[in-house]
Amino acid sequence: MEIINDTNFEAEVLQSDKPVLVDFFATWCGPCRQMLPIVTELSEELAGQVKIFKMDVDEAPRTPEKYNIASIPTLILFKGGKDVATHTGALPKAELKNWILGNI
Numbered sequence: 001m002e003i004i005n006d007t008n009f010e011a012e013v014l015q016s017d018k019p020v021l022v023d024f025f026a027t028w029c030g031p032c033r034q035m036l037p038i039v040t041e042l043s044e045e046l047a048g049q050v051k052i053f054k055m056d057v058d059e060a061p062r063t064p065e066k067y068n069i070a071s072i073p074t075l076i077l078f079k080g081g082k083d084v085a086t087h088t089g090a091l092p093k094a095e096l097k098n099w100i101l102g103n104i
Helices: 009-014 030-045 062-066 093-103
Strands: 002-004 020-025 051-056 074-079 082-088
Touching: 002 009, 009 020, 009 051, 020 030, 030 051, 030 093, 074 093, 082 093
Parallel strands: 002 051, 020 051
Antiparallel strands: 020 074, 074 082
């Protein structure tokens, strides 16, 4: 799973031909660290259906600000260049997978 930044966000997410999930996180955030293995597993399981990226809110502050990220982890699902679903907080793997599949 790749970490994206403000520079490549538009090309990787907004111009993607597939749905894209962006996990906005910080290295110091406990729930974010808890989500890392879950998001990593899902990026492999759902590889043909959805792209999954992580974005460090401390390293790339412009994009999280644009999408009003106030708490982390925040997951935003993009489709056709538009944000179609948002979830804030950690989720168990099965719930996250169902949330993704229910919104793509």
